[in-house]
Amino acid sequence: MLVHTIKEVRDIVNSWKKQGLTVGLVPTMGALHNGHKSLFEKSAKKCDKTVISVFVNPIQFCPGEDFEKYPRTLDADCKIAESAGVDLVFAPNPKEMYPNVQMMTSDFLTYVNPPFFYVNKLCGKSRVGHFDGVCTVVNKLLNIVQPNFAFFGEKDYQQLVILKKMVNDLNISVEIIGCPLVREESGLAISSRNKYLSESEKQDALALSKILFNIKNCFQKGVTDIAALKETAYEFLNEHHTLEYLDFRDAETLEDKNIADENTRVFIALKVGSVRLIDNISLK
Amino acid sequence: MLVHTIKEVRDIVNSWKKQGLTVGLVPTMGALHNGHKSLFEKSAKKCDKTVISVFVNPIQFCPGEDFEKYPRTLDADCKIAESAGVDLVFAPNPKEMYPNVQMMTSDFLTYVNPPFFYVNKLCGKSRVGHFDGVCTVVNKLLNIVQPNFAFFGEKDYQQLVILKKMVNDLNISVEIIGCPLVREESGLAISSRNKYLSESEKQDALALSKILFNIKNCFQKGVTDIAALKETAYEFLNEHHTLEYLDFRDAETLEDKNIADENTRVFIALKVGSVRLIDNISLK
Numbered sequence: 001m002l003v004h005t006i007k008e009v010r011d012i013v014n015s016w017k018k019q020g021l022t023v024g025l026v027p028t029m030g031a032l033h034n035g036h037k038s039l040f041e042k043s044a045k046k047c048d049k050t051v052i053s054v055f056v057n058p059i060q061f062c063p064g065e066d067f068e069k070y071p072r073t074l075d076a077d078c079k080i081a082e083s084a085g086v087d088l089v090f091a092p093n094p095k096e097m098y099p100n101v102q103m104m105t106s107d108f109l110t111y112v113n114p115p116f117f118y119v120n121k122l123c124g125k126s127r128v129g130h131f132d133g134v135c136t137v138v139n140k141l142l143n144i145v146q147p148n149f150a151f152f153g154e155k156d157y158q159q160l161v162i163l164k165k166m167v168n169d170l171n172i173s174v175e176i177i178g179c180p181l182v183r184e185e186s187g188l189a190i191s192s193r194n195k196y197l198s199e200s201e202k203q204d205a206l207a208l209s210k211i212l213f214n215i216k217n218c219f220q221k222g223v224t225d226i227a228a229l230k231e232t233a234y235e236f237l238n239e240h241h242t243l244e245y246l247d248f249r250d251a252e253t254l255e256d257k258n259i260a261d262e263n264t265r266v267f268i269a270l271k272v273g274s275v276r277l278i279d280n281i282s283l284k
Numbered sequence: 285m286l287v288h289t290i291k292e293v294r295d296i297v298n299s300w301k302k303q304g305l306t307v308g309l310v311p312t313m314g315a316l317h318n319g320h321k322s323l324f325e326k327s328a329k330k331c332d333k334t335v336i337s338v339f340v341n342p343i344q345f346c347p348g349e350d351f352e353k354y355p356r357t358l359d360a361d362c363k364i365a366e367s368a369g370v371d372l373v374f375a376p377n378p379k380e381m382y383p384n385v386q387m388m389t390s391d392f393l394t395y396v397n398p399p400f401f402y403v404n405k406l407c408g409k410s411r412v413g414h415f416d417g418v419c420t421v422v423n424k425l426l427n428i429v430q431p432n433f434a435f436f437g438e439k440d441y442q443q444l445v446i447l448k449k450m451v452n453d454l455n456i457s458v459e460i461i462g463c464p465l466v467r468e469e470s471g472l473a474i475s476s477r478n479k480y481l482s483e484s485e486k487q488d489a490l491a492l493s494k495i496l497f498n499i500k501n502c503f504q505k506g507v508t509d510i511a512a513l514k515e516t517a518y519e520f521l522n523e524h525h526t527l528e529y530l531d532f533r534d535a536e537t538l539e540d541k542n543i544a545d546e547n548t549r550v551f552i553a554l555k556v557g558s559v560r561l562i563d564n565i566s567l568k
Contacts, residue, residue, distance in 0.1 A: 006455060107400045110419070110453035116391045135394070136454075143455040169394035170420075171290060171427040 002078055002089045006144050009090045013051065013145055021048035025147035025174075027138055030054040030091075031071040031192035032080045035182040039151045042179050044085030051145050052081055054091040059104050060133030071195055090145070097140065106132075112139045112170075114162045118254055122158045122247060122267050123278065134159055135166050142167075142174055150174050155181040155189055157265065157280045161254055181280075183209065189279045196275045204272045207236045208279040211246070215266055219283050224260045233268075244269035244276070251282060286362055286373045290428050293374045297335065297429055305332035309431035309458075311422055314338040314375075315355040315476035316364045319466040323435045326463050328369030335429050336365055338375040343388050344417030355479055374429070381424065390416075396423045396454075398446045402538055406442045406531060406551050407562065418443055419450050426451075426458055434458050439465040439473055441549065441564045445538055465564075467493065473563045480559045488556045491520045492563040495530070499550055503567050508544045517552075528553035528560070535566060 003009055013023055024043030028036050032054075043050040054077050061067035074091055081089050098104050112135040118124070119131050142150065152160045160178045167176050182190045187209035188202065197205055211233045223229055226248045233246055248257040251265040260283055267280045287293055297307055308327030312320055316338075327334040338361050345351035358375055365373050382388050396419040402408070403415050426434065436444045444462045451460050466474045471493035472486070481489055495517045507513055510532045517530055532541040535549040544567055551564045 010457075106397065109399055110450045111397050111399075112454070113390065113395050113397050115393055115395075140453075140455045143457060146457065166394045169424075170396070171424045173294075173427060173430065 001087065002091060004090075004092055005096060006092065009051065009088070009144055012088055013049075013147075016049050017146075022149070023047055023145065023147040024050045025141065025145045025150045026050065026052045026086075027141050027150070027152075028052055028054055028077075029056045029070065029192065030077045031073055031195070032077045033190050033192060033194075035153055035155060035190040037080055037084045038182050039153060039179050040081060040084035040086050042177070043149065043151050046177075047147075047149055049087045050085060051088045051090060051147065052086050053141050053145075054089060055097060055137070055141075057133060057137040058094060058098070058101075059109075059136060060130050062127050062130055065127075066193075066196075071192060097137070109136075112136045112166060114166055115169075118158070118162050118165060121249070121254060122245060123269060124158065126244060126269075131159065131162050135162065138163055139166065139170075139172075142172055147174055149177055151177050151179055153181055154178050154280070155191065155278070157267065158254065161252070187213065189277075191277065193275060193277065197272065201240070201272050201275065204238065204240045205275075205277055207238075207241055207272075208268050208270050208277055210236045211268060212266055212279055212281040216281055216283055219260050219264075226257060226260055229260060229266075240272055242271040244271065285371065286375060288374075288376055289380060290376065293335070293372070293428055296372055297333075297431075300333050301430075306433070307331055307429065307431040308334045309425065309429045309434045310334065310336045310370075311425050311434070311436075312336055312338055312361075313340045313354065313476065314361045315357055315479070316361045317474050317476060317478075319437055319439060319474040321364055321368045322466050323437060323463050324365060324368035324370050326461070327433065327435050330461075331431075331433055333371045334369060335372045335374060335431065336370050337425050337429075338373060339381060339421070339425075341417060341421040342378060342382070342385075343393075343420060344414050346411050346414060349411075350477075350480075355476055381421070393420075396420045396450060398450055399453075402442070402446050402449060405533070405538060406529060407553060408442065410528060410553075415443065415446050419446065422447055423450065423454075423456075426456055431458055433461055435461045435463055437465055438462050438564070439475065439562070441551065442538065445536070471497065473561075475561065477559060477561065481556065485524070485556050485559065488522065488524045489559075489561055491522075491525055491556075492552050492554050492561055494520045495552060496550055496563055496565040500565055500567055503544050503548075510541060510544055513544060513550075524556060526555040528555065 024047030026039045026043055056070050078089055094101050111132050113132050114135050124131055164176045188205055214232055215229050247267045248264050251263050257264050262284045264283045269278045308331030310323045310327055340354050378385050395416050397416050398419050408415055448460045472489055498516055499513050531551045532548050535547050541548050546568045548567045553562045
């Protein structure tokens with residue numbers, strides 16, 4: 001079932017709750033792929049009812065980013081959702097989420113701002129304000145749907161950590177469930193932004209997963225020195241690549257690691273031509 | 285009933301909700317007086333069950349303010365609450381609300397930040413960060429209690445407008461109810477901070493209500509020029525007074541008024557000796 005208004009979502013979810021059913025929420029920006037599908041299936045398995053939102057959230061895009069051209073494919077999205085056991089698709093228009101679409105800055109809108117410590121690193125460094133927009137819209141969606149569980153992919157790992165922190169700090173009655181990222185057979189992490197890649201760029205994009213797999217391999221062979229592990233990345237980079245970061249951080253707190261260990265997660269952001277891609281891996 | 289933990293509140297409120305009962309919440313910082321009592325009675329009348337919180341919220345005090353010496357009178361508070369029909373008093377210690385009490389800044393804690401437009405005026409100008417702390421703790425309390433209604437006094441009128449805006453912007457499932465401020469027979473608006481006043485300061489403190497009543501009186505006689513209305517304040521001020529602001533604003537949006545009308549609210553903040561007092565009045 002597809003609805004567009006907050007009132008419809010609330011009415012439907014309330015009727016479920018009165019029956020004592022549990023509800024899972026998967027917030028998305030649409031352009032659904034197998035990564036999203038794995039989240040839907042996880043929710044459908046764990047919860048009696050699954051709601052997904054499809055909303056390209058304007059306030060999480062920074063100036064110069066791809067808000068306008070971000071792929072919008074609602075018909076196809078609904079088919080994927082249905083095939084994965086989703087009960088309700090909530091696809092609001094921007095006015096439904098931000099009634100005053102001319103006034104979406106922090107001058108005129110209440111924002112939920114995650115802590116600076118979690119934001120001033122990895123993607124937060126280049127995408128200024130991004131996680132404020134993410135926390136604000138997810139907070140709104142949690143208030144609208146009031147799910148028992150909400151599912152997020154580990155593809156956006158920093159986002160997952162920040163949202164868990166938000167739920168904890170603000171005592172929100174929901175359990176956030178992180179789900180493993182999904183890769184194509186080639187190793188490329190599935191992302192809606194992969195649609196921007198040409199065939200040759202797709203080949204170049206394999207550098208991200210190759211670098212991460214190789215680092216994990218070296219770590220498992222006993223290398224724990226982070227400088228040495230970083231060094232191994234360069235053999236996979238060519239003139240089409242611009243490396244934004246390659247960071248080794250604690251998987252819980254995102255603190256910088258001095259030495260790689262089993263609690264370390266490795267994060268990479270890389271531009272292939274003009275397309276910015278991210279990936280990450282646990283060393284466990 | 286008095287409880288100190290979030291878990292206890294949730295268990296009790298959940299048992300009420302399962303019975304289909306409605307719940308009202310009145311957040312307070314304790315040091316309860318007849319102003320609070322009027323809120324409790326309003327909630328008890330409107331809702332099946334009334335919860336109040338008693339919590340001196342550290343993150344809404346600015347450096348140099350009275351956090352340490354703010355009056356704490358829990359035993360007396362519980363008696364007042366009971367006499368006013370309150371069903372549950374939630375009095376958490378700071379660690380229950382902020383488990384990491386050393387890390388309460390926006391570096392380490394998720395904050396709910398109201399829009400700058402509503403904050404950069406009236407009390408927000410001198411109390412930098414105050415409303416961020418208020419919105420964050422009220423957001424937490426709303427998530428903990430999940431009430432149908434929450435009651436706030438018009439004494440803190442800017443706070444009321446900001447909290448309504450927060451609830452609206454973040455789609456929180458609660459109705460915020462503003463309640464008229466309560467005055468002593470002398471006209472003095474009741475406030476926990478009145479306890480700081482000596483007898484002679486209490487006399488000086490009457491200037492606030494006298495100024496507001498006089499302005500309303502002049503308006504009702506036909507004066508709408510704001511400069512002229514402001515001018516009338518000076519006859520009530522003496523050397524013990526430091527006027528912080530006397531502002532004429534739209535009652536809904538807090539926008540500055542050029543000419544006084546029925547939608548105008550008049551706001552005053554005045555120091556009497558070292559005690560900062562506020563008051564406000566509708567011209568309707």
